[in-house]
Amino acid sequence: MSARIAHLPSDTTADQIAAGLRSDGVVIIDQLVAEEACDRVASELEPHLEAVRPGRDAFEGSRTRRPGALLGRSPSSVELIAHELVLAAVDQVLWPQKTTFQLHLTQAIAIGPGETEQLLHRDQWAFDFFEFPPEVEVEVSTIWALTDFTEENGATRVVPGSHRLPDEEVRSLGPDDTVPAEMSRGSVVLYTGRTVHGGGANRTDTDRVGINVDYALGWLRQEENQYLSVPREVAAALPERVQRLMGYQMGAYALGYMDDLRDPIRALGHGGADADGAPTFSTHR
Ligand SMILES: O=C(O)CCC(=O)C(=O)O
Ligand SMILES: [Fe+2]
Numbered sequence: 524m525s526a527r528i529a530h531l532p533s534d535t536t537a538d539q540i541a542a543g544l545r546s547d548g549v550v551i552i553d554q555l556v557a558e559e560a561c562d563r564v565a566s567e568l569e570p571h572l573e574a575v576r577p578g579r580d581a582f583e584g585s586r587t588r589r590p591g592a593l594l595g596r597s598p599s600s601v602e603l604i605a606h607e608l609v610l611a612a613v614d615q616v617l618w619p620q621k622t623t624f625q626l627h628l629t630q631a632i633a634i635g636p637g638e639t640e641q642l643l644h645r646d647q648w649a650f651d652f653f654e655f656p657p658e659v660e661v662e663v664s665t666i667w668a669l670t671d672f673t674e675e676n677g678a679t680r681v682v683p684g685s686h687r688l689p690d691e692e693v694r695s696l697g698p699d700d701t702v703p704a705e706m707s708r709g710s711v712v713l714y715t716g717r718t719v720h721g722g723g724a725n726r727t728d729t730d731r732v733g734i735n736v737d738y739a740l741g742w743l744r745q746e747e748n749q750y751l752s753v754p755r756e757v758a759a760a761l762p763e764r765v766q767r768l769m770g771y772q773m774g775a776y777a778l779g780y781m782d783d784l785r786d787p788i789r790a791l792g793h794g795g796a797d798a799d800g801a802p803t804f805s806t807h808r
């Protein structure tokens with residue numbers, strides 16, 4: 524397994540990101556958004572970070588705060604959540620490409636001083652009652668750095684190459700197998716649903732803040748229910764591309780329709796593809 528995480532520059536291509544995800548299971552894109560965008564997202568989320576209680580268990584972290592519903596709470600988070608380069612890379616990596624993909628969850632993760640290391644895991648263990656075949660890539664996760672991520676402040680710990688291991692071998696991985704996803708503010712780390720990782724311990728006296736955005740195939744249940752998390756009127760004002768990402772679209776030919784086989788985008792006031800008799804589902808995602 525590779526001992527470090529590859530860094531790509533902000534003018535990289537979706538092909539290069541996808542290649543890195545396929546070979547190592549993880550890649551960092553340095554400074555993909557400007558400081559100014561980070562400032563806006565941070566200030567929009569500040570009241571929510573203050574209001575939310577720390578996690579309930581060791582996985583959520585007793586010194587970690589995780590406000591979600593970012594599309595409803597932080598207008599500027601759209602720039603991260605629907606970043607075209609990231610979406611293009613996700614599109615290449617997820618399998619099969621005959622279905623759409625959608626937002627799986629959006630949340631800020633503020634790891635507070637004194638937090639210990641999170642349990643190592645695969646994000647696709649949200650579906651741990653079913654082991655996906657090795658060639659089926661159902662999820663890509665991203666964490667954007669709103670503060671610099673350092674080993675000391677709890678940068679995400681990742682095991683490069685671990686996406687190739689069977690589940691039973693993953694259980695024996697420990698902290699020594701991980702490397703910290705150190706990156707500067709505005710950078711983003713991407714990893715697949717199979718890549719083993721966990722939040723790091725924070726040994727500093729300030730929060731490590733990341734924006735966690737995960738994408739999953741359109742035939743899976745979303746972790747964060749976008750229809751309930753984001754008020755309908757807020758969703759209606761978002762760009763159509765984002766609405767579709769939220770799940771206001773067909774997941775596959777028959778998945779997710781509304782009432783009389785209508786395209787769910789109609790719930791937000793758009794004329795759906797069904798209006799003129801065209802199929803509601805298109806493989807263009
Ligand atoms: O905050 C992090 O660095 C990682 C969090 C994580 O992996 C998770 O909650 O699934
Ligand atoms: Fe995770």
